[in-house]
Amino acid sequence: MSFLLRRLSFYFTAFLIAISFNFMLPRMMPGDPIDALFAAAQGKMDPAQMDAVREMYGFVDGNVFEQYLSYMQSVFTLDLGPSVLMFPIDVTTVVGMSLPWTMFLALGSLIVALILGVTIGTYSSYRREGFFGQFVPPFLAFISNFPYIVTALLLFYFFGLQLELLPLAYTYDPAIDPGFTLEFIGSVAKHAVLPMGSMILVGIATWVFNMRNAMINVLGEDYVTMAEAKGLSSYRVMYRYAGRNAILPVATAIAMAIGFSFAGSIMTEVVFNYQGLGNILLKGIMARDYPLIQAILLILVSAVLTANFVADLLYVWLDPRISK
Amino acid sequence: MKEALLEINNLCVDYVSANGVARAVNNVSLTIAPGETLGIAGESGCGKSTLAFAITRLHKAPALISEGEIIYNGRDVLKMSDKELRDFRWNDVSIVFQSAMNSLNPVITIGEQLTDVIVAHKRISFKQAAVKAKELLGIVGIHGDRLKSFPHQLSGGMRQRVVIAIALALEPKLIIMDEPTTALDVVVEREILNELYDLKEKFGFSILFISHDLSLMGEIADRIGVMYAGNLIEIGDAKTVFSKPSHPYTKGLIASFPTIHGPKERLYGIPGDPVNLLRLPSGCNFQDRCADCMDICKKDDPLLIELNVDYHAACHKL
Numbered sequence: 001m002s003f004l005l006r007r008l009s010f011y012f013t014a015f016l017i018a019i020s021f022n023f024m025l026p027r028m029m030p031g032d033p034i035d036a037l038f039a040a041a042q043g044k045m046d047p048a049q050m051d052a053v054r055e056m057y058g059f060v061d062g063n064v065f066e067q068y069l070s071y072m073q074s075v076f077t078l079d080l081g082p083s084v085l086m087f088p089i090d091v092t093t094v095v096g097m098s099l100p101w102t103m104f105l106a107l108g109s110l111i112v113a114l115i116l117g118v119t120i121g122t123y124s125s126y127r128r129e130g131f132f133g134q135f136v137p138p139f140l141a142f143i144s145n146f147p148y149i150v151t152a153l154l155l156f157y158f159f160g161l162q163l164e165l166l167p168l169a170y171t172y173d174p175a176i177d178p179g180f181t182l183e184f185i186g187s188v189a190k191h192a193v194l195p196m197g198s199m200i201l202v203g204i205a206t207w208v209f210n211m212r213n214a215m216i217n218v219l220g221e222d223y224v225t226m227a228e229a230k231g232l233s234s235y236r237v238m239y240r241y242a243g244r245n246a247i248l249p250v251a252t253a254i255a256m257a258i259g260f261s262f263a264g265s266i267m268t269e270v271v272f273n274y275q276g277l278g279n280i281l282l283k284g285i286m287a288r289d290y291p292l293i294q295a296i297l298l299i300l301v302s303a304v305l306t307a308n309f310v311a312d313l314l315y316v317w318l319d320p321r322i323s324k
Numbered sequence: 325m326k327e328a329l330l331e332i333n334n335l336c337v338d339y340v341s342a343n344g345v346a347r348a349v350n351n352v353s354l355t356i357a358p359g360e361t362l363g364i365a366g367e368s369g370c371g372k373s374t375l376a377f378a379i380t381r382l383h384k385a386p387a388l389i390s391e392g393e394i395i396y397n398g399r400d401v402l403k404m405s406d407k408e409l410r411d412f413r414w415n416d417v418s419i420v421f422q423s424a425m426n427s428l429n430p431v432i433t434i435g436e437q438l439t440d441v442i443v444a445h446k447r448i449s450f451k452q453a454a455v456k457a458k459e460l461l462g463i464v465g466i467h468g469d470r471l472k473s474f475p476h477q478l479s480g481g482m483r484q485r486v487v488i489a490i491a492l493a494l495e496p497k498l499i500i501m502d503e504p505t506t507a508l509d510v511v512v513e514r515e516i517l518n519e520l521y522d523l524k525e526k527f528g529f530s531i532l533f534i535s536h537d538l539s540l541m542g543e544i545a546d547r548i549g550v551m552y553a554g555n556l557i558e559i560g561d562a563k564t565v566f567s568k569p570s571h572p573y574t575k576g577l578i579a580s581f582p583t584i585h586g587p588k589e590r591l592y593g594i595p596g597d598p599v600n601l602l603r604l605p606s607g608c609n610f611q612d613r614c615a616d617c618m619d620i621c622k623k624d625d626p627l628l629i630e631l632n633v634d635y636h637a638a639c640h641k642l
C-alpha cells in the first residue's frame with residue numbers, strides 16, 4: 001500500500017502544480033486576459049458572463065490568496081465557464097464530448113501497440129535465429145523511423161483518397177444515431193482504423209525492442225533454464241517464465257508512453273479530422289478561446305496523471321515483490 | 325556391477341566463439357548405477373556444470389555437443405525428438421541448479437512452480453496437483469500454506485528445500501545436483517543434506533552430485549570422479565579416491581582440503597593457475613602444475629587406465 005500511497009500523493013502534487021501554473025499564466029500575460037477574451041468574443045458575451053469568467057480565473061476582489069482559493073474552487077467543481085468558440089456552451093460540456101474520443105484514440109492505440117509489440121518481442125527473442133526473429137523487428141524499426149506525419153499522410157492518401165476504403169474525417173458517420181447498435185459501433189471502428197492504425201504503426205517498434213531486450217536478459221536467468229529442464233512446453237517457458245519477468249521493465253515504460261500517446265493523438269486528430277480534444281484544442285487556439293484551451297490543458301493533465309496511476313497499479317499487480 | 329542407469333560415452337562439449345573453440349568437456353565417459361551417488365569434483369571452470377547441462381541437453385549456444393553418446397536406460401538422449409526430450413526431462417532426470425536461489429521465478433508462486441511440472445507430465449488437474457504439491461512441501465519440511473508464497477518471502481534454506489521438492493515432484497530416477505548447497509551456511513547445508521539422504525533411502529533415486537567441496541563429497545558419494553580442464557582424470561570408489569588417490573591433481577586437491585577429524589596438518593595448495601581452454605598444451609593438460617612431469621607428458625595425452633576393478637585414472641606415471 002505504501003508504494004501506491006506515495007505515488008498517489010506524487011500525482012496529486014503534480015496536479016496541484018499544474019493547475020497553479022494555469023492560475024499564474026493569465027496573470028503573467030500582458031494586459032488583462034479577460035478584456036482580451038471579451039474582445040475576442042466580439043460581443044457574444046454579456047457583462048454578467050464576463051464576471052463569471054473573471055471569477056472562474058480568480059480575478060475577484062481580494063488578495064492573491066483569496067483569488068487562488070476562488071480559482072481552485074471553480075477547478076474542483078468543474079465550473080469552468082462558457083466557451084468563446086461555441087458560445088454559450090460550457091467548456092466542461094465541450095471537453096466532455098471530445099475527451100472520450102481522445103482517450104479512445106490515445107489509450108486504445110497504446111494498448112494495441114503494447115499487446116502486439118510485447119507478443120512480437122517475446123516471440124522474436126525466443127526464436128532469435130528463425131526468420132521471424134531475424135526480419136520482423138528490423139522491418140518494424142524501419143517503419144517506425146518515418147516521421148509520424150509522413151506515415152499518417154501516406155495512409156491518409158492510399159487508404160482514404162486513392163482506394164477510398166476508409167473514411168477521412170469524423171469519429172463516426174453523422175448519419176447514424178449514436179447508441180449501442182452494431183451499426184454505430186461498426187462506424188466508430190471504421191473511422192478509428194486510420195488514426196489508430198497510424199499511431200499503432202509508429203508506436204509498436206518501441207515495445208518490440210523494449211520487450212526483446214528485456215527478454216534477452218531474462219532468457220539467461222536460471223529460472224528459465226530450470227523451466228526448460230522441467231520439460232514444460234516452450235509456449236509456457238516463453239510466456240509464463242521468461243515473458244512474465246521481461247514485462248516488468250517494459251511496464252515501467254508505460255507511464256511515460258501514456259503522455260506521448262496523448263500528445264501524439266493531438267497530431268493524429270488534426271490529420272484525420274477526428275473530433276477529439278486535439279482537434280478542439282487547435283480550433284480553440286485559432287479562436288483564442290482561453291477558457292477552452294485552459295480546460296483542455298487541465299483535462300489532459302488529469303488524464304495523463306490518472307493513466308499513470310493506473311500504470312502504477314498495473315506494475316504493483318505484476319510484481320509481487322512490491323509491498324502492497 | 326549393476327546395469328547402468330545413465331551411461332555417458334566419450335562426450336565432448338565445445339564452446340564455439342570468435343576466439344576459437346573451447347572444449348569444456350573432453351571425451352568424458354562415466355556410468356551411474358541405479359541408486360548410486362556419483363560425485364564430480366574439480367576446480368572452478370573445469371566443466372562440471374557444462375557436463376550436467378549436457379546430460380538433459382540443456383546446454384545453450386554457444387555450447388555444442390560435438391561428440392559422444394548419452395544413454396539413459398537404453399535410450400540415446402542425443403537422438404530424442406523435442407517431444408521425447410520434454411517427456412524425458414524431469415520425469416526421468418531432474419536438476420537442482422548451481423544457483424538454486426535463482427532457479428525459482430521471483431514473480432510466480434511456489435505453488436505454481438511446483439504444480440505446473442506435475443500437470444505438464446501427468447494427466448491430472450491443477451487441483452489434484454496442488455494436493456501432491458502440498459505433500460511434497462511436507463516431505464522437505466515446509467508447511468503446505470507456503471504454496472501461495474512467492475520466493476522472496478522464503479529464506480534461502482527454505483527456497484533450497486522448495487527446489488528439492490520440485491526436483492522430487494515426479495519421482496525421477498536420477499537427480500543432478502550442481503553445487504546445491506554452496507550458497508547456504510554450514511548448519512543449513514548439513515540439515516538439507518541429511519534430509520536429502522533420508523529421501524534417497526525412501527525414493528531410491530541416483531544422484532549426480534557436483535561440488536568442489538571434496539570433504540563434503542567424501543561423506544555422501546559412493547564413487548567420485550575428478551575433472552581437470554574438461555577431462556575426467558580419475559574416477560573410482562569414494563574411499564580409495566580419498567585415501568589413496570592416484571592422479572597428482574587429485575592428490576593436490578585432497579591435500580588442500582582440511583580434514584575435520586584428523587590431526588592438524590599443513591595444507592598444500594596446487595601450484596600454478598588453471599589452464600586456458602583455448603590454449604591447451606600438447607600432451608597432459610596438467611603438465612605445468614605437476615611436480616612429477618616427465619618427457620612423455622609433454623607429448624602424449626594420458627588415457628584413462630584401469631588400475632583396479634572399477635577404478636580408473638589418467639596419468640603417464642601409473
Ligand SMILES: Nc1ncnc2c1ncn2[C@@H]1O[C@H](COP(=O)(O)OP(=O)(O)OP(=O)(O)O)[C@@H](O)[C@H]1O
Binds near residue numbers: 366368370373385601
Ligand atoms: N557461454 C560460454 N562461452 C564460452 N565459454 C564458456 C561459456 N560457459 C562456460 N564456458 C567455459 O567452459 C568452462 C567450463 O565451465 P563450467 O561452468 O562448466 O565450469 P564449472 O566446473 O561448473 O565451474 P564452477 O565450479 O565455477 O561452477 C569454463 O572454462 C568456462 O570458461
Ligand SMILES: [Mg+2]
Binds near residue numbers: 372374422502
Ligand atoms: Mg558450475
